[in-house]
Amino acid sequence: MNGPIGASAAGPAELLAVWETGLAQHPSDRSMLLHRAARPGAGTDELLSVPVGQREADLLALRRALFGERMQVRVECGACGEEMEFDLDTRVLGAGAELPREPLRVTEGEWVVEFRLPTVADLTAAATASDPAQARGLLVRACTVRALRHGEPVGADALPGLLPERVERRIAEAAAEADPTADVRLTVACPECGDATPAELDITSYLWTELDTWARDLMLDVHLLATAYGWSEPEILALSPLRRRYYLELCADV
Numbered sequence: 280m281n282g283p284i285g286a287s288a289a290g291p292a293e294l295l296a297v298w299e300t301g302l303a304q305h306p307s308d309r310s311m312l313l314h315r316a317a318r319p320g321a322g323t324d325e326l327l328s329v330p331v332g333q334r335e336a337d338l339l340a341l342r343r344a345l346f347g348e349r350m351q352v353r354v355e356c357g358a359c360g361e362e363m364e365f366d367l368d369t370r371v372l373g374a375g376a377e378l379p380r381e382p383l384r385v386t387e388g389e390w391v392v393e394f395r396l397p398t399v400a401d402l403t404a405a406a407t408a409s410d411p412a413q414a415r416g417l418l419v420r421a422c423t424v425r426a427l428r429h430g431e432p433v434g435a436d437a438l439p440g441l442l443p444e445r446v447e448r449r450i451a452e453a454a455a456e457a458d459p460t461a462d463v464r465l466t467v468a469c470p471e472c473g474d475a476t477p478a479e480l481d482i483t484s485y486l487w488t489e490l491d492t493w494a495r496d497l498m499l500d501v502h503l504l505a506t507a508y509g510w511s512e513p514e515i516l517a518l519s520p521l522r523r524r525y526y527l528e529l530c531a532d533v
């Protein structure tokens with residue numbers, strides 16, 4: 280059950296429109312939709328060019344504004360199958376992670392590679408890869424600012440055949456460390472068997488599920504109030520959540 284929708288830039292009518300658009304979209308396109316709602320006024324290029332962790336932090340901020348600070352997370356224990364449910368404080372996620380402005384650097388064997396953090400556009404391009412290793416290769420090439428082998432510059436086009444997998448892996452690790460919000464992973468200890476289950480928090484799908492429930496609840500409210508009072512949808516959406524609740528209670532009492 281959702282809590283009351285809090286103060287945010289977008290009102291219920293705008294959010295309902297966001298939800299309606301998202302219904303028709305593939306889940307992978309909803310990150311962009313929700314990011315746009317989180318940063319109204321930002322252009323598509325701007326949204327595509329932010330580091331992935333920045334987008335996730337923006338989505339968490341939107342989620343906090345809409346549904347509050349606590350997130351209920353459900354994880355199934357990987358060892359015994361026990362259903363675990365716990366509260367997550369979103370303030371500890373994506374807060375204070377200062378993203379590096381300078382390129383990062385990895386030195387491995389004869390290689391020195393300077394690279395920037397993957398952006399949303401890089402990640403979208405890498406999502407077309409057929410396997411994780413290929414995706415990593417695409418990301419590394421897109422994000423490489425400068426590569427030296429034995430001190431000699433190597434062009435980005437030449438990297439695919441030359442850059443060893445272990446260097447690619449080091450780069451991916453260094454990027455993940457510098458931008459921890461890009462991929463929020465939790466480790467949950469099972470109260471039944473004690474096993475630790477790694478869990479990934481997909482903020483887009485989490486927020487979408489909440490928005491979906493909220494939108495359907497809201498439309499039910501609109502239906503009940505429109506039936507009882509003859510008000511229009513815009514009139515009902517303009518009511519504060521508190522007033523809506525009171526009127527609904529009055530309808531139920533009759």
Ligand SMILES: [Zn+2]
Pocket residue numbers: 356357358359360361469470471472473474
């Ligand atoms: Zn367990």
